[in-house]
Amino acid sequence: MADIALHLLLLLFLAAFLAGFIDSIAGGGGMITIPAMLLAGIPPLETLGTNKLQSLFGSGSATIAYARAGHVRLSEQLPMAAAATIGSVFGALLATVVPGDVLKIFMPFLLVAIAIYFGLKPNIGDLDKHRRMSVFLFTVTIVPLVGFYDGVFGPGTGSFFMLAFVTLAGFGVLKATAHTKLLNFGSNLGGFVVFILYGVVLWKVGLTMGVGQFLGAQVGSRVAMRNGARIIKPLLVVTSIALAIRLMADPAHPIRVWLGW
Template sequence: MSLDLIIICTFGFIAAMVDAIAGGGGLISLPALLMVGLPPHFALGTNKFAASLASLNSSITFARSGKVHFPLVKWQIPFSLLGAFLGAWAVLGVSSDFLNKAVLFLILFVGIYTLVRKNLGMENNFKGLSSSKIVMGCLLAMFLGFYDGFFGPGTGSFLIFSFITLFGFDFVSSSANSKVLNFSSNISSLIFFAWNGKILYSIGIPMALFMILGSYAGTRLAIHHGPELVRPLFVIMSILVAAKLIFQFL
């Protein structure tokens, strides 16, 4: 194994572990691919391939633990897929400059609001589903799926925050539900990159194996240590996403 591949697999493992707990793993895995010299489009495609497999593994592990609320997410998944497809299509002809600035403020708000509200997401206050909440959840899934297909950074944070504030789930259940939706929205962009030959499988396959291991480790940590682990890491990753966006903006 070459030094470059060792670097990619190591950072991929860490990225997937963090992403399984609180989202934001792309902040770690994508720069690692760029650091070893992959062209941006191949770095994006290869990262999406490996991260999608890791996300699938996290989704399965969370589901087996009983943390995924399927009566809700089964309605949201088709809307997430549709939104991601529309977002991937729209990005071809629309500038992301405005979205970049808007997301900067939104992700900062999410991080700061969570930091200030000490008890937010620490207990599961889910009271059941109503027709209106299912509709709101589906619309939100389509909107965030569109955002993920169009732009991407912070999608996991927004999903986790929405499951907490809209439905009353705790951080662990919110992470589990968001991981399932995040995987579904990744499908569209993954197909797009694969169709256009932008995935380097010689790097993506070993990276995916290490990211699957990392996602399993992160998921088990989240399940066993609960909101006490997920909440602070969620705040940290939200702020790091905002810092990345500020750096890009400047």
């Protein structure tokens, strides 16, 4: 595509800052950056590839902030991050084989279910609970599965990681958020490598938005660490519902096509 105008780059930078802020707390930054790039005239495939690049800055920035505050130990979580990366690589490679329409059909309902779970379950806080799955089993099953989903489709990945950490690993909300960002970084990296090989990454746009993502994630992660579950839970609920609405608003969504809306 032709070189993007300066004012569009500035708007994309601001969109990335907002996305980085929200994503570092509750996930869902892609529902801001992907529509923003499409509105700027960037083709869909280049949008997906470039989105992975700029998302690396946001998830990496949030991971650094949480690690510095002691909420995640990077050395202990590297196997999980590697599993997320591998899952995402296979997801991106097999994106044309996996029935994407099936994912699109169920995604809004799954996101609403996550919102209801976090919104109505009163005992979810910042304290760790009983672990229902061993670290090894969690690493070799749940993590690559969600990473695979991120490579195939993407929206809601952070919400799925959060739900898994809270319900299966027994993490408190803040700890789950911190660890989710590291795994998001891994899954973003896997998809990014595949998109580089296909040559669909717009480096100027991605790096500009990456700076916005980095700064937004630094601010957002500090807000999350200061307020804990008080802000993470409601923002996670709102973000999940907003993402579900965003997916259903697409005229090409299979349910809308089937109903003739």
